[in-house]
Amino acid sequence: MKILVIGSGGNIGTPLVQALMEKGIEPTVGVRDAQKAKDKWGSQVQVVSFDYERPSSFANALAGQEAVFFIAGHSNPVPSVTQLLAAAKSAGVKRMVFSSGRTTGDVPGKPLNDVENLVKGWDGEWTILRPGWFMQNFVNWLGGTIRAESKLFLPAAAAKTAFVDVRDIADVAIKCLLEEGHHGQLYNLTSDEALNHEEVCSMISEASGKKVVYVPQERETYLQTMMERGWTNAAANYTADLYKYVLSGKEEEISDDVARILGKTPRRFQAFAKEHANRF
Ligand SMILES: NC(=O)c1ccc[n+]([C@@H]2O[C@H](COP(=O)([O-])OP(=O)(O)OC[C@H]3O[C@@H](n4cnc5c(N)ncnc54)[C@H](OP(=O)(O)O)[C@@H]3O)[C@@H](O)[C@H]2O)c1
Numbered sequence: 001m002k003i004l005v006i007g008s009g010g011n012i013g014t015p016l017v018q019a020l021m022e023k024g025i026e027p028t029v030g031v032r033d034a035q036k037a038k039d040k041w042g043s044q045v046q047v048v049s050f051d052y053e054r055p056s057s058f059a060n061a062l063a064g065q066e067a068v069f070f071i072a073g074h075s076n077p078v079p080s081v082t083q084l085l086a087a088a089k090s091a092g093v094k095r096m097v098f099s100s101g102r103t104t105g106d107v108p109g110k111p112l113n114d115v116e117n118l119v120k121g122w123d124g125e126w127t128i129l130r131p132g133w134f135m136q137n138f139v140n141w142l143g144g145t146i147r148a149e150s151k152l153f154l155p156a157a158a159a160k161t162a163f164v165d166v167r168d169i170a171d172v173a174i175k176c177l178l179e180e181g182h183h184g185q186l187y188n189l190t191s192d193e194a195l196n197h198e199e200v201c202s203m204i205s206e207a208s209g210k211k212v213v214y215v216p217q218e219r220e221t222y223l224q225t226m227m228e229r230g231w232t233n234a235a236a237n238y239t240a241d242l243y244k245y246v247l248s249g250k251e252e253e254i255s256d257d258v259a260r261i262l263g264k265t266p267r268r269f270q271a272f273a274k275e276h277a278n279r280f
Contacts, residue, residue: 003027003177004061004093006050006070008037011136012099016069016170017045023174030061052080055087062091067177069097072115081115085122095125095183097176099169102130102188103245116186125183127176132164132190132251135272138204139279145229146204146212146280153215155222155243156197161251162190163200165267168258175261188255191266200269207273208280 003020007013008029020027021044030050031037037047050061052074062068068088072081088096098119104110105128119126138146145151169189176182195203201214217225219240226236245251258266273280 001025001178002064002066004030004048004050004065004068006030006068007073007099008045009040010071010073011134011140011166012071012131012169012173013069015167016173017041019167019170019174021045025178028061028065030057052077052084055080055083058084058087059091062088062093065091065093067095067097068093069099069173069177071099072112077111078114078118081118085118089123093124095127095177096122097127097129097173097182099129099131099173102132102190103242103251105130127182127184128186129169129172129176130186130188131166131169132162132188132255133246134169135163135165135191135267135269138200138273139276143279148229150210150212151215152197152201152212153217153222153225154197155217155219155240156246157216158196158198159246159249159252160194160196161246162194162254163269164189164191164258165272168262168266172258172261187257187261188253189258190253190255191268192254192256192259193268194252194254195269203270203273204280207270207277209277210280212280 005013005017005027008017008031017027017029026045028046028048029037030048032051034047034049048061049057051057096119100112100116105112105116107113116128119128145153172187172189197214201212204212222240223236227233
């Protein structure tokens with residue numbers, strides 16, 4: 001099966017490409033910076049030019065592909081994904097697997113929901129993945145204050161989140177790309193437990209051997225805290241807006257889709273923290 005991965009440099013795309021290669025499949029990665037991708041993947045992947053901001057790059061990237069994995073991790077995705085889906089149809093692509101997000105994938109007017117609706121209208125096989133919050137956020141996006149101050153500031157009170165390890169998203173994506181039976185499905189991807197951030201910090205502390213403290217904050221204090229630490233106003237507000245959904249309790253719900261599709265228990269946060277102990 002010829003597979004194109006869009007977003008191969010990201011949280012999900014990286015383990016997805018790795019797992020495809022472990023299966024003996026040589027994927028194609030559609031990227032803006034070919035040299036960066038070649039440095040990352042060596043000669044084991046095909047590299048093609050792909051930029052959401054440059055729809056003229058779509059046809060060549062899609063030529064000969066049978067299945068496509070994509071995210072919409074760029075600004076204003078609706079026009080470019082509309083063109084991507086049309087180009088995929090013209091290129092004869094059989095299957096599109098879109099990784100959306102559980103937080104806003106079902107919220108009308110939000111970009112991920114708009115893209116989901118486009119995918120649902122695509123004239124071919126499609127699957128939508130709705131992952132919960134990534135465990136990897138605590139080493140990437142939210143990891144700065146954990147490493148620098150042994151503190152995790154968030155406007156999340158004691159709300160719980162059913163996190164997911166991006167490697168489980170990748171493993172589910174592979175099934176959807178390679179196997180029959182996933183057309184028209186929307187999968188919610190979480191671990192099999194929901195944790196609050198005090199529990200998260202306690203697991204990080206146990207794994208790393210340094211005491212990491214969760215500092216729950218009201219929105220305004222949170223914005224101030226993060227801007228004092230170099231975040232832009234836009235980044236702090238964006239994050240605070242997303243945590244409104246966590247506070248609502250929406251992220252607490254556990255799905256058994258990962259276990260059902262993979263036939264194994266999803267990865268849990270404690271194991272993730274142990275594996276990444278030296279990154280906290
Ligand atoms: N973080 C979470 O907890 C969470 C949870 C659920 C859903 N999500 C959703 O997951 C998606 C992000 O996925 P991710 O975390 O795997 O991605 P990511 O780590 O944010 O990386 C984004 C990827 O998209 C590529 N990209 C950016 N702009 C592009 C463009 N104009 N054309 C082509 N490629 C472009 C980047 O390429 P370069 O490597 O070249 O920069 C990179 O590979 C978002 O839609 C987010 O809302 C996130």
